[in-house]
Amino acid sequence: MLCRRLLFWILLRCADCFSVTVPSSPVLGVRRATAHLPCAFEPVSDLSDLVITWQREEDLQVVHSFYYGTDQLERQGRDYINRTKLNHKEIPKGNASLSIAKFGLKDAGKYVCVVSNSKGTDRGVVHLVYAAFYSEPKLSILLNSTDVTVQYEMEAYPRPEVMWQGSGGQNLTGQVEVSSESDGGVFYLKSSYMTQSPVFNVTFTLKNPAVHQKLQRHVKVYISDGKHFSLG
Structure with a gap:
């Protein structure tokens, strides 16, 4: 009985060992510009088991995936082909932020950032909203x-x-x-x-x-x- 309680306590503590951080307020994307979706995590020195996945919340469409030390885009949604990018130099620092080029109205919505490494797994939701600069009257x-x-x-x-x-x-x-x-x-x-x-x-x-x-x-x-x- 004591071992079970100890194991439960360890698992409970470990659940707080790793977390993903995203903005609590909506993030603005401007028409035809590059939108940036912030996502940060606690980094580790070994990136061999790091997995980063971005998905649309409403349908779980894959927007961008990274594992085995490189981008894995075979299952990427067709709307995002050749438009998404992670900053690979920043990933070892705990930066999983995603860029979406040529941002449009259909790209607005909620995006899920899921990160897994040796410390654990966590997720955060980024709300991306759309706006456009007004044309010359x-x-x-x-x-x-x-x-x-x-x-x-x-x-x-x-x-x-x-x-x-x-x-x-x-x-x-x-x-x-x-x-x-x-x-x-x-x-x-x-x-x-x-x-x-x-x-x-x-x-x-x-x-x-x-x-x-x-x-x-x-x-x-x-x-x-x-x-x-x-x-x-």
């Missing part, structure tokens, strides 16, 4: 007999924060139209401001908090005879 001026509409068009993801302001900084009412998500992982967005004034000065601001991007454009319009206008 395209300006259009729509003029008719009663009013003028200033409109910007752009690609964006996620849906941006949009603001129109007057020359005194006052908040103006704008209209925002967002199309459905495209295959490229972006929204096509139109935002406009309409006025009946022949002379006006407005500022258009677009914010992408996910990647800390801010675009601001100033427009001055002078309508001379109801048919012609100039931009300041």
Whole structure:
């Protein structure tokens, strides 16, 4: 009975001997860039029995595998062929972080990092989220007999924060139209401001908090005879 208790105590202690460390907060991946999924473990001097496996959590699809001292990609999911990479120089230091090139919307999700060595086995889950830098806004001026509409068009993801302001900084009412998500992982967005004034000065601001991007454009319009206008 005493031996059983001792064995249970040893196994319980050993369960705490090895652990994998991953970020507790979501990790951002940017469209068409290389995404980095951090994963760290307690290293050992002998790497002969080290096994690193990255998988998608929802379907356990193999994203990248490493054992016998080299990458083992025979069972790698087709979506990740020639796109994933471990830093082999950092592995002996306990770094099992994975890089995914040409990151896209379909790559967003939860990834499981499983590491095994002579000290034990542990796993961690990395939540990878997607964002895209906004494209340069395209300006259009729509003029008719009663009013003028200033409109910007752009690609964006996620849906941006949009603001129109007057020359005194006052908040103006704008209209925002967002199309459905495209295959490229972006929204096509139109935002406009309409006025009946022949002379006006407005500022258009677009914010992408996910990647800390801010675009601001100033427009001055002078309508001379109801048919012609100039931009300041």
